[in-house]
Amino acid sequence: MNRQSDTEAGPIRYGGWSKDKQGWFLGLGGGAWITILLGGLPLLTAAGTHQWLLALGWLPAWAVLIVLVAVPVRGRSALRWAADSLLRCVGVVLGWADWQSKAAAGTIENFDEADLPGVLSGIRTHDGPPFGPLLARPAIVADNRERTWAVVARITHPGIGLSEVPARTRMGNGLSELLEGAATAELVSVIALQIRTIPDDGAERVAWQQANLRKDAPNLALAVNAELAQVMTQAGVRHEAFVTIVAPDARIAKQAKEAGGGIDGRARILYGVMGEVQAQLMGPVGCASVTWLDSPALAAAIRTGFAPGDRAGLTAADIAAQSDPNVAATLPMAAAGPTSTPTPERRHYAHDAWHSMTCTILLPDKGAVMGALAPVFTPTAAGERRSVTVFFEPISHGKADRMVGAESMSADLSAELRRKSGFKVRASHRRDAARVEGQDVRLADGNALVRVGIAAAVTVPNTVSITDYGRRLEANITGSGFTPLRLDLAQDSGFAAACIPLGIGLPKRRGVK
16 A cells, blocks of 8 residues: 655655554454464463463463464464465375366367466456447456456556656656546456566567568678677567456446446446546556457467567567468467466476566565666566566555554554553554554545555576576565565466466465555
């Protein structure tokens, strides 16, 4: 949850965010306190009946239980680590984690049906009704597991590297207006912005050379041109940006029924949201173009998410199809996923001939300026792909009011208990209380409360060490002023969140900042 902070000069520093899930007391939730109290009942019972040996024998066990429940280790309690490790071992033994596509097995029955692994297994796509002046048919993404509907757009943006402070402020305010509008309408649950930095494959340049290169050119000029093209292609990168809008079926079902029902009715409701989002993106946010993806384009985006090296072949086929209609340029949705994914490793994810490492990014307490994450988007070596996805979850005003009210009451209760118990109120406690108060004030002024999560991933060929590139990614995140948290035991879900533009977010078991 973030909000722009005020500065008199220089770049604006954004801050004022707090933890998504505040502890009920002393940083622990109700379930943790119930577990600790139930674990202490035998000790209290033994002490009440003067069975002191039994009480002394149970005391170390209770202390171990408190440590397992209350002490976090890399974002999770020790008890949660033990449960996750046990579930993973059971899944490996029973073969739950091994996956092979129907295309690789030769058992495809419907080429328009998505065949994706893991948390993406519930994805199905449908062609929506005609949309816009060109009567395009955007792909409607249905997640049967989460019961949500989504649409994906490819956007182009000039970037903020050469933008002055007023221009950056205008873009930031435009994004705030977009999120506040989504919170007010209460139709959209998640707006995901994904940016990929991929190695330049030179497919467009090769096609241009084939069409324009003179056959009678001197051999020396041809040799120099080929050498320069090879060197520049290895050093070049390309950026891809996607925006995904996700709406739960429970929020749009009633309006969809009035719009005709079924998939078309839900698509028409999403089209209204798409028009509002596109107007904001093309206006104050500063995007140069917004293109809503149809099924073939979405299949290509998913495929290049799993296999960055396949972009060259897809681009070459698309260019060749412009002059030869017999070329099969479109990729069926059934072939968009990987051919196989072995059992996920604890600290990275293997898919086809690639390895990926994903970590979440925790927001700094001191705030950050716009563009602070620029090093995270920059590859450190040829052949490396970086992908970052930012999830914005607008919270309805009613729910936000209840959340801020509960946090305010919890902060006041904690401060009062510390004062009566004689504990010193430290600066961090006063800072957290001031943040909650600031959120309450801004919420009363009509601003929206937004939950933010960031996932970053690095992808390299399986012939190089993913461990080394994972350390480089974490070093870039730390150097930018943020805190990395590697998604151990959940690398497959993290990869789907960071690299596949379908709006599949991170598990909500742990509160993200």
